[in-house]
Amino acid sequence: MAKTSRFDSTNRTLISLARLNRPGGKRLYWTVVTIVVAAACIIFLGPLYWMVTGGLKTSLEYAQNPPTLIPKHPSLTNYSDAWTDLDLGRLILNTAFYAFGALAFQIVLDVTAAFAFSKLKPSSPGSSSPRCSPP
Amino acid sequence: MAATTMNPTVAKPGGAQQRASRSGGLRRRFFDNVTGWLFLLGATVCFAFFSWYPMVREFIMSFQRTRRGVTTWVGWDNYVRMWNDPSFGQAWRNTLEFTVLALLLAYVLPFFVAILFNEFRHAQGFLRVLVYLPVMLPPASALYLFAYAYFPDNSGIFNYVLHSLHLPTSQWVQSPSMTIPSLVLASTWINIGGSVLIYLAALQNIPGELYEAAELDGAGLFRRIWTVTIPQTRLILSLMFMLQVVATMQLFIEPVILANGDGVEGSAESVVYLMYQHAFNFNDLNGGAALGVMLLVVLAGFSGLYAWLGPNKTKKETRPPWRKRRVSTPPTGP
Numbered sequence: 001m002a003k004t005s006r007f008d009s010t011n012r013t014l015i016s017l018a019r020l021n022r023p024g025g026k027r028l029y030w031t032v033v034t035i036v037v038a039a040a041c042i043i044f045l046g047p048l049y050w051m052v053t054g055g056l057k058t059s060l061e062y063a064q065n066p067p068t069l070i071p072k073h074p075s076l077t078n079y080s081d082a083w084t085d086l087d088l089g090r091l092i093l094n095t096a097f098y099a100f101g102a103l104a105f106q107i108v109l110d111v112t113a114a115f116a117f118s119k120l121k122p123s124s125p126g127s128s129s130p131r132c133s134p135p
Numbered sequence: 136m137a138a139t140t141m142n143p144t145v146a147k148p149g150g151a152q153q154r155a156s157r158s159g160g161l162r163r164r165f166f167d168n169v170t171g172w173l174f175l176l177g178a179t180v181c182f183a184f185f186s187w188y189p190m191v192r193e194f195i196m197s198f199q200r201t202r203r204g205v206t207t208w209v210g211w212d213n214y215v216r217m218w219n220d221p222s223f224g225q226a227w228r229n230t231l232e233f234t235v236l237a238l239l240l241a242y243v244l245p246f247f248v249a250i251l252f253n254e255f256r257h258a259q260g261f262l263r264v265l266v267y268l269p270v271m272l273p274p275a276s277a278l279y280l281f282a283y284a285y286f287p288d289n290s291g292i293f294n295y296v297l298h299s300l301h302l303p304t305s306q307w308v309q310s311p312s313m314t315i316p317s318l319v320l321a322s323t324w325i326n327i328g329g330s331v332l333i334y335l336a337a338l339q340n341i342p343g344e345l346y347e348a349a350e351l352d353g354a355g356l357f358r359r360i361w362t363v364t365i366p367q368t369r370l371i372l373s374l375m376f377m378l379q380v381v382a383t384m385q386l387f388i389e390p391v392i393l394a395n396g397d398g399v400e401g402s403a404e405s406v407v408y409l410m411y412q413h414a415f416n417f418n419d420l421n422g423g424a425a426l427g428v429m430l431l432v433v434l435a436g437f438s439g440l441y442a443w444l445g446p447n448k449t450k451k452e453t454r455p456p457w458r459k460r461r462v463s464t465p466p467t468g469p
Contacts, residue, residue: 013338014253033258044269
């Protein structure tokens with residue numbers, strides 16, 4: 001391997017590259033990587049997959065036991081129903097308005113306060129440094 | 136607003152005090168300070184209205200009682216009433232159980248996950264994204280996901296999987312003994328990503344020479360974790376410990392969504408939920424305020440203890456008074 005410089009003695013981690021490059025080490029390393037990636041996919045991607053495909057199923061199929069892994073007749077009607085029935089467009093607009101409004105206020109207030117604290121350093125004649133830092 | 140008072144001298148570094156002393160002049164000093172205070176005004180007003188005022192108000196309210204629109208001072212009565220509330224002990228016990236279990240699962244586990252990920256030369260970015268996905272999911276929807284997964288009698292995905300593997304199934308949030316562990320499990324899944332990323336960042340700052348030296352000295356894998364990894368990440372570990380405890384003690388949304396608030400036989404009743412019940416369901420804002428002050432005192436006490444005993448200070452300051460100060464005798468050479 002030519003580009004081992006990333007993992008030389010300065011940049012090495014818990015297990016050294018020399019140990020990993022032994023035949024047994026390599027096999028063990030790839031076994032662990034495979035197992036961890038597979039487990040992480042099931043644990044973290046699985047629920048999301050279930051949620052997204054659950055939205056593609058009919059409510060009968062969704063409540064079915066045992067559950068189906070792949071929706072039998074995937075359709076987007078649930079998503080379009082939710083969009084119209086719950087007025088999701090309006091809700092998303094509200095959320096965006098709230099988020100960007102808060103962001104705008106935060107930028108103006110925080111930047112001016114930070115500038116005051118770091119550069120202007122207002123102080124009453126007696127004290128040498130500002131004592132009133134917000135939590 | 137303050138832009139009119141902005142002049143070229145203001146933007147120079149150095150601070151008002153220094154400039155004032157250099158140029159002299161009371162008037163100049165006053166105007167330099169005014170600019171600074173005006174710049175602080177917006178943030179201060181916001182903090183005062185949305186942070187400090189409610190805190191003071193809550194404190195005052197905890198000593199009052201409002202009945203039919205008439206407010207009277209009642210002294211410690213609200214605190215006594217809360218102390219004698221039948222759910223009070225249960226709520227604190229549940230909250231503490233959640234905190235301790237969450238420390239094991241959501242504080243210790245991510246550290247070892249981060250150590251494992253840090254060893255990977257491949258797929259590390261992918262794993263980081265995977266682990267962080269639940270954090271990006273809104274907590275409420277993630278918890279509803281768990282509410283479906285926790286259904287008893289094999290219709291929930293957990294019981295279905297356990298049953299097909301011929302493992303014992305559980306009633307999850309329907310059984311009083313499993314309620315808190317179920318909440319911890321859900322909360323861990325939601326929050327693990329943030330902790331893992333922070334630990335990974337800390338691990339990547341450890342100089343490789345330390346591992347190299349330890350290995351040359353014959354230290355094995357666990358010895359290296361114990362003597363290099365943990366001491367090197369001590370600051371982050373202790374900071375995360377405090378943040379974790381303060382965050383988990385405020386357990387609220389998990390029981391509300393997963394266990395219908397207080398759970399079966401009050402098995403999910405948390406301090407913050409009890410506070411919420413008093414304030415908004417029992418029409419007893421004063422009792423809720425008293426409970427809130429109690430929780431604040433406990434958490435502030437814990438944070439104070441951390442600040443006092445914590446590691447990010449010089450040696451001299453960290454020594455608690457009950458430990459004898461070691462008298463160092465300076466070498467008395469001839």
